Amino acid sequence: MKIAVIGTGYVGLVTGTCLAETGNDVLCIDIDENKVKKMQQGEVPIYEPHLDVLFERNIKANRLKFSTRLEEGLAHGDIIFLALPTPEDEDGSADLQYILGVADNIGKSIKDYKVIVDKSTVPVGTSDKVKAAIAKHATVDFDVVSNPEFLREGFAVDDFLKPERIVIGARSERAIALMEKLYKPYVRSGNPIIIMDEKSAELTKYASNAFLAAKITFMNEIANFCEKVGADVDKVRIGMGTDSRIGKRFLFPGIGYGGSCFPKDVKALYKSGIDNNYDFKILDAVLEVNKKQKVVLIPKIENYFKGDLKGKNIAVWGLAFKPETDDIREAPALDVIESLLNLGCNITAFDPEAMENVQRKLGDKITYADGMYDALENADALVICTEWSIFRTPNFERMKAKMKGHVIFDGRNLYDVPDVENENITYISIGR
């Protein structure tokens, strides 16, 4: 099938590449000329495991192409995916200017029937707005479909190629038939394509993200309470998670959720509630708890150093909002670093993939180490913010030889407490 993907960021790039992988002829459009030039030269503009192999293969096969020209994309695709940003607006709602701006141009340009598929995360009712924006100028028939994306950064390729479910919000039989044909190769395992109306599809996406954010936040509160009463959140987590109604996943406490989506999506759903005269009390609490959780290590660090943090050298392991990505959007590490800088600390940081992005944001406010052990040189303490695999089995002797102070503040509970304490290192983590 002939596909155009408008917006070649995280979701657009994975969508375009994975759709090409099953033999579709895909043209990806982005307004960022630099990015398009790089992609045309075969460079993957993001770090995402396994994407490079598929990207290269499909470019070579001439099934995956790039352009900056929207009209070219609209002429090419029978199905037009919108994978455009929906960032947080000033009042917390989702900013629809990118989606509606492109929709307006689609109406002016299309010359035959198209299915316009919204892959971006958008508030309930957006598909009606997109339809109206296209219809203003369109002289041909078209359908708008809501097809929210559930991929996770770091597992994006697998999530796209083998999704647990595909949600299609549409009422036009013609559009539904095309979408089912397109997605058939991805659900051969028997996982469902779930067809519903557009509004329900739009809400399914927000409800899923908000539920997961609430699940994590609930565990963060349980972890904080464990500290008050002397319980061990690892034991509580395992005890709870073995109940299949609760499930083992997304029960890991830490220094809060971050990323490009949970923070903005919880806020947008909360704001949608207000706009529709509904007070989402749970979401209000999730937002408040997560904000505090991101800096939950700071009082622990202050307490350890008896309030005197001025001039202390703090090593930070992990800057990305989670492992296997270079994405630092809303990363808890940035909140931790900002607080420590405000308290007068010197920061030396290391992350396997996110250093360049942090350097662009923080410049010379902190020092960047070449490796995880280099970051520890002369450090009074180590703070762990992201659970990259290479941090999981460190050489504690080597660490102690480098560090001035033998203390670890672990925001991701990477180690068993006795294992670290047996090394004569003070170990302060979350909920244990």
Ligand SMILES: NC(=O)C1=CN([C@@H]2O[C@H](COP(=O)(O)OP(=O)(O)OC[C@H]3O[C@@H](n4cnc5c(N)ncnc54)[C@H](O)[C@@H]3O)[C@@H](O)[C@H]2O)C=CC1
């Ligand atoms: N990042 C993720 O893991 C996931 C994101 N989503 C949702 O997907 C949507 C896109 O997210 P990301 O891919 O992360 O965004 P992104 O910010 O990484 O990429 C957006 C891309 O759109 C381009 N763009 C902006 N205006 C344009 C225009 N007028 N024409 C063509 N290109 C344009 C930008 O240059 C950029 O390359 C958002 O609604 C997000 O909530 C959904 C699931 C997962």
Ligand SMILES: O=C(O)[C@H]1O[C@H](OP(=O)(O)OP(=O)(O)OC[C@H]2O[C@@H](n3ccc(=O)[nH]c3=O)[C@H](O)[C@@H]2O)[C@H](O)[C@@H](O)[C@@H]1O
């Ligand atoms: O809409 C989106 O963009 C995506 O948002 C999340 O994916 P992602 O942001 O890539 O990352 P997650 O793995 O969900 O982690 C989000 C945050 O929660 C934190 N987290 C996750 C799990 C957990 O048990 N504890 C925990 O603190 C992570 O450290 C991270 O900061 C969802 O998992 C995807 O299904 C969704 O498509």
